[in-house]
Amino acid sequence: MKRSLTLPLVAALALTAVAGTAIGDGHSNKALEDAIKARKAQMTLVGYNTGLLGAMAKGETPYDAAAATAAASTLAAVAKLDRSILWLEGSVQGTVDGTRAKADIWTDAAGFEKAAAGLEAASADMVTAAGTDLASLQAQMKALGDSCGTCHKAYRGPKN
Known part of the structure; x- marks a missing residue:
């Protein structure tokens, strides 16, 4: 009776080890994929809030100190x-x-x-500028855009 339980137990342990290795490998790739999704979400938020500020700076939407401050504050938090x-x-x-x-x-x-x-510094400076007045927001947009461009030019590859 002992012998009849040993073989299934060994087989079950071996199968668990093989499955654990396969799951571990998949988890590693999943971790990378999840990190990529998270940083894409971060960049989406950066783009969205920068777009709100840019629209005000260009006069496409009316300047609103409260809305500009909210966008800049969100941008600053996301950058960190x-x-x-x-x-x-x-x-x-x-x-x-x-x-x-x-x-x-x-x-x-x-x-x-x-x-x-x-980006963190330019975003933090934008929080103050955005709530001050339109001219301050407009002046800070160049520094904000330059910070994005500096990183993208050096560290982002071409579209595939």
């Missing part, structure tokens, strides 16, 4: 999201679908961090 959980090593364009992240993000981590800190 923890990059260590969004930009996982291995989530490089050409390696994982759905990303335009260049390998330079990881090979030039200090440069990437500096570019990201530039």
Whole structure:
């Protein structure tokens, strides 16, 4: 009777080990895919709030200090999201679908961090400018746009 239970138990343990390895491999890829989705969401929020501010700066929508401050505050908060959980090593364009992240993000981590800190600073400055008046908002839009461009030129690959 002992012998008849041993074989199924060993088989079950072996199957569990194989399944665990397969799930572990899938989880690793899933983690990268989830990080890419999260940072795309971050960039969508950056674009949305920058668009609201830009529309006011261009006169496409009326300047509203409260709405501009809300957009700038959201932008500043989103810019400060923890990059260590969004930009996982291995989530490089050409390696994982759905990303335009260049390998330079990881090979030039200090440069990437500096570019990201530039967005944080420009966004923080926009909070004050946005609520002051239209001229201040307009003046800060260039710095905000430049901070986006600096990062995208160096660390974002071409569309596929």
